[in-house]
Amino acid sequence: MQTDVLIIGAGGAGLVAALNAKESGASVLVITKEYPTRSQTCMAQGGINAALGNAGKDSVEAHIKNTLKSAHGLANEEAVRLMCCEAPNAVKWLDSIGVCFSRTKDAKIAQRTLGGASAPRACYAQDYTGLKILHTLYDRCMSEGIEILSEKYLLELIKNEDGCVCGAKVLDIRSGEIQNYESRAVILATGGYSRIYDKNSTNSTASTGDGIAVAARIGASLVDMEFVQFHPTALKNSSILISESARGEGGYLLNSKGERFTNELAPRDEVSRAINEEILKGEDIFLDIRHLGEEFIEEGLPQERKLAKLYENIDPVHDLIPIRPVAHYTMGGIEVDKNSATTLKGLFAAGECANHRVHGANRLGGNSLLEIVVFGKQAGVNAAKYALGAENTECFQAESENEKYQLESGKNEIDFYEVREHIGNLFYKNVGIVRKKSELQEALNEIIDIKSKLHLMGVSDNSKVYNSNFIEFLEFQNILEICENVVSSALKRDESCGAHYMEKLS
Amino acid sequence: MKITVKREEKFVEYEVDVVDITLLQLLTIIKTTQDNTLTFASGCRSSVCGSCSMRVNDREVLACSYKVQDGDRVEPLRNVPVVRDLVVDMDRSYAFNAKAKAWQKTISEGLEVTQEDEKINEVQSDCILCGSCYSACPVYAVNEEFLGPFALTRVWRYASDIREADEKSKIDTIQTNGVWDCTLCNECTIVCPQGISSKTDIEKLRSKSVMAGYSDPSFANSFGGGFGFDGSPSF
Structure with missing residues (x-):
């Protein structure tokens, strides 16, 4: 059966795209390698930006200005303008379908200040903003009868004889069967690649850049892949995120001597560099929110308190929180135009896997939840328009290709889990917060070396049913491709720009 | 630390030299260093994605927010079909x-x-x-x-x-x-x-x-x- 629009990925961008493609008259099918409510979107805490002015004077122009400034000249002003102008509508829509936002005393959506913003602009739902948005979108999809198939892993995109993307080949994780899903248009909403840094990332273990790697393999262009955002405040031992709202509400950053050393509310790249510099001096870094008081912490940051207790054995009401910056969001991604169309006909992209050029060299907190709503909609509407206007051409099916996804046991001389961890640490050090040309080159050489040894790596589990060892090996191969792309792009950019910071030669 | 994990119909024992970690961290260590076939679901590690729910000593927990104890008996959720080991079909x-x-x-x-x-x-x-x-x-x-x-x-x-x-x-x-x-x-x-x-x-x-x-x-x-x-x- 052929669907008009096939959406791969069921986080915020995928579900918004699905709702809008359906509303535009297209038949839709959503597939995800997890379950929809398990997507990375559920981890977004801080909020969604819109210049509503509910908590202080604000304007769309200020939102645009702040976003462009943080982007360091790499954003497309037209795209930023569209996103910021649409922001109030996006939040209004989320409110209209039942997202449980926190409210002000005068019954408006509550807003708070995040880094780099000139006003309290992030609409939030305690520190569960992403969770509540994602679940409400999921419920909305159910109400519209949108079919979502869980636990299907994207292997490759299929093209027809005219070279247009017309479906996807997936591995059904539960059965181990390879299946083809045909469609007139495909939307990738598969998320970012922060997990190339392995444990040095706040992200879900699923953020392995699958859609980006798959799209690149059939010729889609990727842009600005070297731009990776390091979030200043993750728990030191577990890389669990402590939301920026902790600093937005007045939290301090302290070194071992108990001194403040930076402006806590500068954009994330600046704060991360300031912390990194202190760490290199041998300091331990802490987030201090004790002065905000128990009542405030319990009301505004309940998750953070729970997680700090669990992973660091400390209570932020009474103790300092040990932190360090880790990879959090990837600005780079699949190149798209003003219709969310990629460079391949029939293929659209939205969300973190796409690069709409709205974040440039450094994303502002609160702009990613916004992006998934605004550009998820754009991708859905345009993919539907394309699909409904497309001629009905046969999908070219290359069944023989399935052989390369057959399990082969015995190729296990090098343990890929060890290599994955090694790459994560190597990239954190060499392709991290502060970069040097020689270290970038070293990382690239190592990735090329590891790729040449890929035939010595493999899986030891030979079950067809739910073989997560095999899935993780497939993800690992995507990680390798993304790593090569990230470090090659970084080498091409000699100068510092936002999150891509090159150490000055002395 | 020793734990047992229900796999198919029998309990399998694993031993790892660690203390003071979450059950999810322990399962991940077992999977990546001892037994690649051990199967469980996970995601955010911070109790918001709902992937790693399972039962420990007859009580439902999120593996990522439960500090594992010596002798724990780990099983998949009930009332749902088990796909493999600790993974269920929701x-x-x-x-x-x-x-x-x-x-x-x-x-x-x-x-x-x-x-x-x-x-x-x-x-x-x-x-x-x-x-x-x-x-x-x-x-x-x-x-x-x-x-x-x-x-x-x-x-x-x-x-x-x-x-x-x-x-x-x-x-x-x-x-x-x-x-x-x-x-x-x-x-x-x-x-x-x-x-x-x-x-x-x-x-x-x-x-x-x-x-x-x-x-x-x-x-x-x-x-x-x-x-x-x-x-x-x-x-």
């Missing part, structure tokens, strides 16, 4: 959300929502769909069609929301295999990692049902079934 259980029509039916335009309104379903909208409550619910032993704790909490989350203009339709949907089938045993409340009490939500939905003219069918039957309300919706 599709049928999640489908109860759709059967219960757990969504906002009407689109709300420009309605003012106060802080008091917001508090009514703040905790219920924290649900992460981990399925712990579903696993702990004893009703499934006798009624496989029971809409279940998380779907009913989700109905409360929408039915109680000031932005839902057609509350009655929410209530109509949960009369059959719904609010009256719950035994109010409170197991769901005890295991919820988000502090949600589906039992309490079901009681509140019962009150709304009574106000809408429905009554407990077992109560009605014990009086000869004379009430004769037929609110059963067709799915």
Whole structure:
């Protein structure tokens, strides 16, 4: 059966795209390698930006200005303008379908200040903003009868004889069967690649850049892949995120001597560099929110308190929180135009896997939840328009290709889990917060070396049913491709720009 | 530290030299260093994605928020088909959300929502769909069609929301295999990692049902079934 629009990925961008493609008259099918409510979107805490002015004077122009400034000249002003102008509508829509936002005393959506913003602009739902948005979108999809198939892993995109993307080949994780899903248009909403840094990332273990790697393999262009955002405040031992709202509400950053050393509310790249510099001096870094008081912490940051207790054995009401910056969001991604169309006909992209050029060299907190709503909609509407206007051409099916996804046991001389961890640490050090040309080159050489040894790596589990060892090996191969792309792009950019910071030669 | 994990029908013992870590961290160490075939689901590591719910010593937990103890016995969730080891198939259980029509039916335009309104379903909208409550619910032993704790909490989350203009339709949907089938045993409340009490939500939905003219069918039957309300919706 052929669907008009096939959406791969069921986080915020995928579900918004699905709702809008359906509303535009297209038949839709959503597939995800997890379950929809398990997507990375559920981890977004801080909020969604819109210049509503509910908590202080604000304007769309200020939102645009702040976003462009943080982007360091790499954003497309037209795209930023569209996103910021649409922001109030996006939040209004989320409110209209039942997202449980926190409210002000005068019954408006509550807003708070995040880094780099000139006003309290992030609409939030305690520190569960992403969770509540994602679940409400999921419920909305159910109400519209949108079919979502869980636990299907994207292997490759299929093209027809005219070279247009017309479906996807997936591995059904539960059965181990390879299946083809045909469609007139495909939307990738598969998320970012922060997990190339392995444990040095706040992200879900699923953020392995699958859609980006798959799209690149059939010729889609990727842009600005070297731009990776390091979030200043993750728990030191577990890389669990402590939301920026902790600093937005007045939290301090302290070194071992108990001194403040930076402006806590500068954009994330600046704060991360300031912390990194202190760490290199041998300091331990802490987030201090004790002065905000128990009542405030319990009301505004309940998750953070729970997680700090669990992973660091400390209570932020009474103790300092040990932190360090880790990879959090990837600005780079699949190149798209003003219709969310990629460079391949029939293929659209939205969300973190796409690069709409709205974040440039450094994303502002609160702009990613916004992006998934605004550009998820754009991708859905345009993919539907394309699909409904497309001629009905046969999908070219290359069944023989399935052989390369057959399990082969015995190729296990090098343990890929060890290599994955090694790459994560190597990239954190060499392709991290502060970069040097020689270290970038070293990382690239190592990735090329590891790729040449890929035939010595493999899986030891030979079950067809739910073989997560095999899935993780497939993800690992995507990680390798993304790593090569990230470090090659970084080498091409000699100068510092936002999150891509090159150490000055002395 | 030694733990046993239920795989197929037997328990397999693993030993790892660690202390003071979460069960998910331990399972990950076992999978990546000892036994690549051990199968479990995980995601965010921070208790919001609901992937790693499982049972430890007969109690539902999120592996990522449970500090593992020596001698722990780990099993998959109940009331759902086991796909492999600790991974279960949630599709049928999640489908109860759709059967219960757990969504906002009407689109709300420009309605003012106060802080008091917001508090009514703040905790219920924290649900992460981990399925712990579903696993702990004893009703499934006798009624496989029971809409279940998380779907009913989700109905409360929408039915109680000031932005839902057609509350009655929410209530109509949960009369059959719904609010009256719950035994109010409170197991769901005890295991919820988000502090949600589906039992309490079901009681509140019962009150709304009574106000809408429905009554407990077992109560009605014990009086000869004379009430004769037929609110059963067709799915």
